[in-house]
Amino acid sequence: MATLIQLAIGISLAGACGCRLFVTLLVLAASTIMGRITLEGSWITHPQTIVILILGTVIEVMAFYRPRLDNLMDAIALPSAVIGGVMIMASVAYSLPLPWRWLVAVVWGGGIALILQSASTLIRAQLTTCSGGVNNGLFATIELAAALGITLMVLLEPRITAIAVLVLVGFALRYLYVQIKERYDKRTKTESVIR
Incomplete structure (x- = not known):
């Protein structure tokens, strides 16, 4: 049962990383310090890490409110969110055997x-x-709001939060599929007109 709770927490926090990375990590650090979430190792509760997370959160939040700069931030946020999702899942799912932990971290957390x-x-x-x-x-x-909501909800009910995140992932996959299909259809139509 503890492993399922750990996986639910990891899935939820990886989803929050997909919205805002530093906000999620900062709330996770505060939750770890207060004893609400247990992580393997104490990397996130180190005082220097907390300072970096606070600065990162301020910069991240402010930058996404600036037109054009927000699009530039997306180029940085995509790989950072994946790395954050992997790190969080690997840290939270500490009861899994090591090879399984990293497999779950990369596939579920990063994915x-x-x-x-x-x-x-x-x-x-x-x-x-x-x-x-x-x-x-x-x-x-x-x-x-999604990043804060998910991160705070996971403290109350991780299983329900994980289900909500997986539903959100389903909607996101559907949206991405439709967008890719539309672009492919448009390109195919253009190529057939050229011929």
């Missing part, structure tokens, strides 16, 4: 963060194209 961050990046790019970045602030607020 969930990748899917949610990819959908987020694509939505932000479309908002920038359609509105010139005017609506990006609203989307940044939604992402921030």
